[in-house]
Amino acid sequence: MSMAGETTERAPATNESPLALTRRARRINRVLAEIYPDAHCELDFGSAFQLLCSVVLSAQTTDVRVNLTTPALFARYPAAEDMAAADPVELEQLIKPTGFYRNKAKSLLGLAAAVCDRFGGEVPRTLEELITLPGVGRKTANVVLGNAFGVPGITVDTHFGRLARRFGWTRQEDPVKVESEVGALFPRAEWTMLSHRLIFHGRRVCHSRRPACGACPVAPLCPSRGIGEQDLVKAEALLRPASAREAALLAAARKAVS
Template sequence: MATNAAAKAGGTAAGGAAEEGAAKKRAKGGRGTGGGRRPETRLALVRRARRMNRILAETYPDAHCELNFGTPFQLLVATVLSAQTTDMRVNMTTPELFAKYPTPEDLAAANPEDVEAILRPTGFFRAKTKSVMGLSAAIRDRFNGEVPARLEDLVTLPGVGRKTANVVLGNAFDVPGITVDTHFGRLARRFGWTTEDDPVKIEHEVGSLFPRKEWTMLSHRLIWHGRRVCHARRPACGACPLAHLCPSFGEGPTDEETARKLVKPGPFS
């Protein structure tokens, strides 16, 4: 799928020197002020952002959470474990964990050393063991063994912040939420949707640009695009379907052939 996306991306990006010049002009004019620059109006920003989202929806029609789970509890634990490691590594680890401890009650009553042994491959395994056992105990003691479906409740659990809570809400309970991970934050800034670095401010600022019903899928699309095309160090600008709308076009190679080699096919699960 990602290969097809790259092909589509390349076709969209191959706009020649005129298109590249226009993109660079936007990058210079952007949303800034002063020096004769023309700031982007709020209406223009909303229209551009929503158009970019539509293109991402066409490029990644099967975008989804790349953590494997069967229940809200499994997704919650898997998301906590995904910190500082890959979804692939988590997906290799959780089958053994959930087979041995299928419920919050089981995990809360586990021997910490046994849990640590299972979680060791995910890194920071002692801290993660403390978090997943702590949140399991809290779910058992305060929520009758059921993962709560409200953000204000989820963030009271050990090791659970807004990012994790929004992952669980959006994918386990179908409650719209924006997941601001490193990919989402990086792309939102590159796209000129925000200038913020704080995840909560990014969440609110970007969320205001889109209908609430789009928030969960928007998160998946940006994360997929960040993993596959819009990399941190060398974004594949010349193979990006958003090149003509992105004020940061040119941060990576703009030559289509060079950029295609940077596209990572995935999957990342």
Template sequence: MKTTKAAKSTPVKPVAKKAAKKAAQKATAASGKATGVAKKATATIKKAAASKKAAPTKTVAKKAAPAKTAASKKVAPAKTVAKKVAPAQPAPKKAIVESHAALVRRARRINRELAEVYPYAHPELDFENPFQLVIATVLSAQTTDLRVNQTTPGLFAKYPTPEDLAAANPEEVEEILRPTGFFRAKTKSVIGLSKALAEDFGGEVPGRLEDLVKLPGVGRKTAFVVLGNAFGRPGITVDTHFGRLVRRWQWTDETDPDKVEAAVGALFPKSEWTMLSHHVIFHGRRICHARKPACGACPIAPLCPAYGEGETDPEKARKLLKYEKGGFPGQRLNPPQSYLDAGGIPAPPLGAG
């Protein structure tokens, strides 16, 4: 009986060991899983903590951004101020305040002084008769008188009368007039003008304003040049120089030639209109230039409200003077000494001091 019990009890131990091993393995696995879960939980906590700590940094960065914006806003006005200061220029000259009677006196005195400087002022176009003068004046548009004077001798030698020019071949006339510029339009004008003279006025240039302005290419300016210099009938020639100078002298602020003519004509006796035009145009071509007038060498500096717009140094100003080739009889190259003091400086300009 003992032998049988021993035989039966012997295999019980291995089973118990196996069960114990399995239990141990399960316990180990469970503990491993717990450990893993714990590690994951710990990592998650750490990440959460890290994110919580980092979050304020982002918030701070966002808060810091407005500081830059504020700084830029503070700097912006400085740039704006710089832009306002940069284009600063001298204040424009104020218009002089004078009565109409004072304006008339000043304007007439300017004309008298210019007459002393340019005693032989005249139309600078070469002509021998009214026909040549009206043709030359039409050709002078958009070119110089010198260029016209170089061109018209050949034209008049070939076509001496209105009848000759009216019957001319346009292509031949264009070749002659080419140096004056806009030669096609000018050819059309002078041929049309000549036909009108031949057909309507018996080949003669009319001596009335209302007849002259009906001719092709002839406006009031050309008509007054012809009336004043070919017929001795007073007229004001409002060309580019004349309009520019009378506005600079504040005789008028009109820009339309007809209105300029009326405004300036009211300041002078009609008998002075033609020579007034010559004086002003001569002065505009020689001293009172458009871009850089020679103020320091100007004989009417004391009467000019625009004194100082150009060069005021006498020596530098004299270098700006311009004169046509050959000048003209009696032309005076320097301003009258009555306008210069002992040091060669122009008298104080109008309104100074």
């Protein structure tokens, strides 16, 4: 879920009142909800433990690569008890395509052992307990809480942090501070879907190095709209919709605000 080569930008100063900022933030969220009605976690999983493992494997690689790797992994080790007893060499070979496989294998083995030893083989359902597991921080914990257990959480990955700053929702770089400041702008029930929408938009439109501002439906609401490609045709060439339906929804939303 993370990306290498993410650049740091100075977040724009919006000089808005707290009320105006909240209203603009929620308008952006509504537009993104129209564009990405099916926004979801793009990691495939069949249980909370499998999602936890997939998030670990997603470091420094793509969700697509992880999803190509995990079917064989989870067929061999479907639950924490199975993985805790895995042969390290065999585990390394199964996850090798995701990169950094030796370190990731150590992380998975330690994680599985902790889940078994301290939680009876069941992934805990609170953030406080999840972050006590080896290698699990707030981002990973919120992914599991929101997508495996239905507990609202904000997932501050590189996409989310980048867009939150570009939108002027926060000027913070620290993920915990970003989570706190952005969370204050939205009802708690929206947190998980907000995370999915920003991550979708970051992957498809608001890219790190060359955002497609000229083709972005939320550009009129974005204080950073001048940093990317402004020409409509060139901006459209930068879009990476995942389907024809998504492309049509992007185009319709852009026309609605133009």
